Amino acid sequence: MNSKQIVAILLTVVLFAACKNETEEKTDAKINNNVSADFSTLLDNYYEDGLKLNPLSATFSGDTRYNDSFPNILSDEYVAQLKNYYTSYKNEVSKFNDEDLNETEKMSKDVLLWECNINLDEFSFKNSLYFPINQMWTVNLVMGQLASGSSAQPFKTVEDYTNWLKRVDQYVVWLHTAEARMKEGMAAGYVLPKSLIVKVTPQLKAMTEPNLDKNLFYSPVKNFPDSFSEIQKKELTKAYSKMVSGKIIPAYQSLYDFMAGDYLKAGRTTTGIADTPNGEAYYNHQIKKYTTTEMNADEIHQLGLSEVARISSEMEKVKEQIGFKGDLKAFFNFVRTNKELMPYNEPQQIIDHFYAIYDTMKPKLELLFDKKPKTAFEVKQTEKFRENSASAEYNPGSLDGTRPGIFYVPIPNASKYNIYSDESLFLHEAIPGHHYQISLTQENDELPMFRKTLFYSGYGEGWALYSESLGKELGLYTDPYQYFGMLGAEMHRAVRLVVDTGMHAKGWTREQAIQYCLENEAEPEAGIISEIERYMANPGQALAYKIGQLKILELRHKAEKELGDKFKIGQFHNQVLETGCIPLKLLESKIDKWITDSK
Incomplete structure (x- = not known):
């Protein structure tokens, strides 16, 4: 075999290896593309199925497909659906291997797993069923906003007006179920403190206003678009009058009578959630849910006390400056x-x-x-x-x-x-x-x-x-x-760390x-x-502000120290904001990686 033949054989081997590698790379790319497509489909399905379960979220997002829907989130059937939703998607997303996903996809997997786990954990508590109404946060207040006609529910077409009528029909079912669930809760030891009940009752009473022109749920009738014909206006006015007088007012009156009567009598004189069944465990869960950390009530209470002391010293300086x-x-x-x-x-x-x-x-x-x-x-x-x-x-x-x-x-x-x-x-x-x-x-x-x-x-x-x-x-x-x-x-947010844990974990x-x-x-x-x-x-929610602020400040100071002249504040803010809402532990890992890569 002469030298030319040897060279030809070697060249053939090299070309074969290159072709083989190229084929393998194309195969790997195809597999990765297929994985990405499947993963993307899973995330899309999670979102779409979530909108069906929470159509109010769709409305506030500007998605009008479910503007006529209001599922009874207090029913056993709905609770079972929701539990199955989180369980099935947790199982599905767990099947994807991290090494097959890019950085954004891995973050989405981690976020989805967190979301499923924290919500599945909450099913072991009855609070969302037995405390469906309070003075601050609950669905009835959101529906009041929508009823005003100046919020996310659109009132621009005849279909918009009929969608709201359909949604209200289902909402009235929720109102009756809320009353029934609160009665169940009373029997099981779940009842709001009296001081909260007396703040709720005037909100309910306001919706029983018999003068339609003054009733919030009649508001859309007073703002018909100019494009509506007189016949359309007349028909919708009749339908809305019937809705308010025949459905909204009776449902709210019943709920008001119950909450201002038997429920108020049974109202707690105690303050914290620990005074309800399984309250201590529930509060621990809420701390994790809202702070997205593993901190406990004692740690947060002490952090609050130290922050109150620090901020007080800064306030003293301003007091002196003013004289x-x-x-x-x-x-x-x-x-x-x-x-x-x-x-x-x-x-x-x-x-x-x-x-x-x-x-x-x-x-x-x-x-x-x-x-x-x-x-x-x-x-x-x-x-x-x-x-x-x-x-x-x-x-x-x-x-x-x-x-x-x-x-x-x-x-x-x-x-x-x-x-x-x-x-x-x-x-x-x-x-x-x-x-x-x-x-x-x-x-x-x-x-x-x-x-x-x-x-x-x-x-x-x-x-x-x-x-x-x-x-x-x-x-x-x-x-x-x-x-x-x-x-x-x-200081207001630092004080929250002290009083929230004080009331719900320390008997204040x-x-x-x-x-x-x-x-x-x-x-x-x-x-x-x-x-x-x-x-x-809403136990635990108020803790999130200071915990989150301190973590972001900590990450900024760390980046400034380690990057020195390479630190750019705009880029840091991009890193924090571009991923959207994520648990704080995931944010910390992301910023740490950015610091390392920036070096």
Whole structure:
């Protein structure tokens, strides 16, 4: 065999190996593509099946397909469906191997597993069935918002109006079931504290207004689109009159009579959830659900005490800067009652005040954020029917961005509205807080649909509270009162760690919790009472803000230290925001990887 033959043989071997490798790579790529397609289909199905089970979520996302639907979430049949939903998808997603998924897919798998597990764990408790109504959070309040005609439920076409009639029919079934479940709960030892019951009953009574023009559920009739014919208006007016008089008013009257009567008599005089069946275990579950951590009540309580002490020392500095001579508690009272901090008489003046804050910070936003949401946002006064017991809040825009995000501000009395904390409030609820965090998630085409609508309080509220700390970088907090307002807002969240765990794990009374807040923050007493009762209604939720904020600050400081001159604040914010709401442990792993890769 001569040298030419040897070379030819070697070349053939090399070419065969190259072809073999290329074939194997194409096969591997095809397998990976098939895995990705199957995984994507699973996530899509999870999202779609979730909308059928939670059609209100679809409505708030701007998906109109289920606007006529309202499943009875308190029925045994629904509970069984929901349990099967989480169980089956947990089993299905567990079949995918991490090595076959890209980074985004692995994150989606981890998030889906967390979502399934935390919800499956909750089925061992009866709280969601036996506490279907409270003064702050529950479905009846959401339906009141939708009924107003100015929220997510559209009233633009005749079909929109008939969809709402169909949805209300099913909602009335829920109202009757809620009453029945609460009676079951009473017999089993599940009953709300009396102080919460007396806040719920006026909300129910308001819906029994016999004058249709004053009844919230009649509102859409008063705002027919100009395109409707007179016949259409007449038919819909008749249908809505019948709906309100024949269905809504009787259902609410029955529920009101029950809650103001037998239920109030049976109401708890105790405060914390530990005083209900299996309450301690339930609270531990809620801590994990809302903080997305493994922290326990004792750890959180101690963290709260240390944060209260730290923030108090910062407040002392502001007090000295202003020149106030009394102690910090006296300064709280001074700030609460300072008429100079209550400059307005009309709600619209307060709304305009928030827009002015936005105008001040606009030039600096681009320095801190590479990305801004396309979804518009508005500031609105909270609806009258829930204003007295509501906190300021953000309602997300639609997924397609056509409905703006809305920052709701309760203004029961404009002349008594204190503006000292409005800059931090705007940063939290609007920009760059919830509006950036939620809108950028919804606009991120790389995320599967189910992750665009998830909300984990540890991340979501943690980001919003972290946003408050950006005020000086955004040109705000030049007024010492507004900076004190930021400290007050942070103190408010630190105090929550103490009083929430105090009430639900350490036997504190409502009155003890109120007194602790009065001694450590500048909120008015009426607002503090409303807040304490909020924590009583939803144990654990209030813990998420400070836990999440501290984790994001910790990750920022770590990145600044390890990356040095390579650290770019806009890129850090991209890393935090681009994945949307995820459990804090997953966020920490992501930032750690980004730091390593950036080096």
